[in-house]
Amino acid sequence: MKKVAIIGAGQVAEKVHAAYYLTRTADLELVAVVDPDEKRGADFATQNGFARSYVDAGTMFATEKPDLVSICTPNRFHFDNVMMALRHGAAVMCEKPPAMTANEAKMMRDFAAEKGLTLAYDFHHRFATDMTEVKRAYADGMLGEVYVTKAKALRRSGVPGWGSFTNKALQGGGPLIDIGIHMLDAAMYVLDFPKVKKVTAKMFQKIGTKKSEGTFGTWDPAKYDVEDAVFAFIEFENGGLLELETSFVLQMKDKAVLNVEFFGDEAGATLFPAEVYTDRAGELVTLLKRDVADEERHVKSMEAFVNRALGADVMVADAEQGYQIQRLIEAIYESAEKGESVYL
Ligand SMILES: NC(=O)c1ccc[n+]([C@@H]2O[C@H](COP(=O)([O-])OP(=O)(O)OC[C@H]3O[C@@H](n4cnc5c(N)ncnc54)[C@H](O)[C@@H]3O)[C@@H](O)[C@H]2O)c1
Structure with a gap:
């Protein structure tokens, strides 16, 4: 035992x-x-x-x-x-x-x-069957060259009202280090952790410091010292671009989005639920489709x-990959704070 x-x-x-x-x-x-x-x-x-x-x-x-x-x-x-x-x-x-x-x-x-x-x-999102299928489609060349990837971890009104998620000293940041990091890992994992050249980001703190309640509970706006939202561009040495959008609170139409889209020169894909699509002879074609996303990710x-x-x-998700992801998080915050691109 x-x-x-x-x-x-x-x-x-x-x-x-x-x-x-x-x-x-x-x-x-x-x-x-x-x-x-x-x-x-x-x-x-x-x-x-x-x-x-x-x-x-x-x-x-x-x-x-x-x-x-x-x-x-x-x-x-x-x-x-x-x-x-x-x-x-x-x-x-x-x-x-x-x-x-x-x-x-x-x-x-x-x-x-x-x-x-x-x-x-x-x-844990890595362990969804959806992820395995999209990663396999990418590895098999079904998508061709993926030149743009969009990762989103967005909530319309989801500032956590529990724990310490609005406290920078305890958490290191807000939505980027809390939820954006999940879709960043998901995107990087599918793409086999391509080498990063340059990171450019902008972040905003517009709502969390003036409101005190949302759909995830209440918080003290006077103590809210993390960002509301981050928008980042990550450029790879292979010429590809990864765009990351993340927020606890952003006046958007949907209640929440947690997904990654891959745009290749042969086909495109979304992760949750997994779908791969293209067009052939003037028709839109679905190459792979799961109806419901796998929710057993945490157990797996x-x-x-x-x-x-x-x-x-x-x-x-090993220690080297964890380091690569943490390095990107740090570079995104650094770029947003300095107002300039960070070269890795
Ligand atoms: N993978 C995911 O989807 C996921 C989901 C939720 C939380 N998390 C992560 O899990 C961690 C905890 O989040 P949570 O939501 O459970 O928070 P929580 O506030 O519910 O729990 C944190 C616990 O840690 C205790 N604690 C504080 N300082 C400690 C210390 N020095 N030693 C031991 N215990 C200490 C607190 O008393 C509290 O009981 C965070 O890092 C968070 O990012 C991950």
Whole structure:
């Protein structure tokens, strides 16, 4: 039996990590949960089948010596907890984003490699069947040369009213580092992480600081110090362009958009649900179509991590890819803050 611990007893820890680990109790022993909020940690342990709770990660590692660890804290604490877990010899599943800075993500990558341990990130959209099908279509040449990609993670009125998602010091930013990062990873994964040449971005903070309620709950506009929306152009060395749009709150018609479109010289594709289309002899043609997007992405992401940690050769969102994504996030913020392009 391998021993499992979770650090950060919040909503993603419960709905995703603990929920999955509870399905694997034949080969996993759920030993401990860590949260500085003692009651929250204790209640979480009782309600989710974990044996004990701690308020301090160092004490937990020294006492329990877990083999697998999930890091589900606010972003600010990912780095320290991942490094501590690796130091104690544990395989790590860290929630997205990997860290607050590219340098942290690089140090995490290098330390995991030095220790020979699995470090995976929960970029769960990668694990949808839709993603597998579009990635295969791209790899098989069905789309031809993809020269433009558009990734969107947009909410019309979705400032999170829980957690610390409007607090820059704890999260590192707003929609870009929280939801835009998912579609950025999805796009980069399908495209096989092409080399980036230049990043140009603009961000806005127009609504979150003056309103206090939306469809995702209420917040304090006086404490809202993250961006509302980011628009970025990422130019690749191969000549391709990736356009990323992300927002917590943007006066658009749709309630939410979470998708990636690929435009190739042979065909185009969308991810959720997967569809590939073109035109032939003057007719519009559908080459591949799923009716409903796969919603088992989170379970499959957790399953891949556990299986990889147990020795299977399966795909995870790995430490190198996490670093590449964090580098792009940093470059986008840097470009938006400086008002000029950033060359990588
Ligand atoms: N993959 C996804 O789709 C997804 C979805 C939601 C959240 N997340 C990520 O998961 C993380 C947590 O988000 P959440 O929504 O569960 O937040 P949350 O606020 O519900 O939970 C965070 C928990 O961490 C605890 N905590 C704070 N500091 C800590 C520390 N130093 N050590 C241990 N615990 C600490 C808090 O007390 C709280 O219980 C964030 O990084 C977020 O980006 C990912």
